[in-house]
Amino acid sequence: MENAKGNIIRLWIFYKKEEHSDRFHMYFRMKKEEFEYLHNLLKERIQKIYTRFRQAISTKERLAICLR
Numbered sequence: 866m867e868n869a870k871g872n873i874i875r876l877w878i879f880y881k882k883e884e885h886s887d888r889f890h891m892y893f894r895m896k897k898e899e900f901e902y903l904h905n906l907l908k909e910r911i912q913k914i915y916t917r918f919r920q921a922i923s924t925k926e927r928l929a930i931c932l933r
Contacts, residue, residue, distance in 0.1 A: 893932050904928050 904925055913921035
């Protein structure tokens with residue numbers, strides 16, 4: 866599980882930092898704009914709800930994990 870958390874953290878570093886757009890493209894095989902477009906198409910279908918037992922993974926994280 867720790868390795869999975871490390872991968873998610875790396876995904877968000879690539880996603881959030883503008884200067885790493887080339888690495889983002891290498892990692893996901895698409896541009897950030899394409900990722901955003903795909904996310905907007907799918908976010909309603911992949912959204913989960915928070916419960917008091919656990920927090921749901923955000924839709925962008927779910928998509929990033931699926932694409933990776």
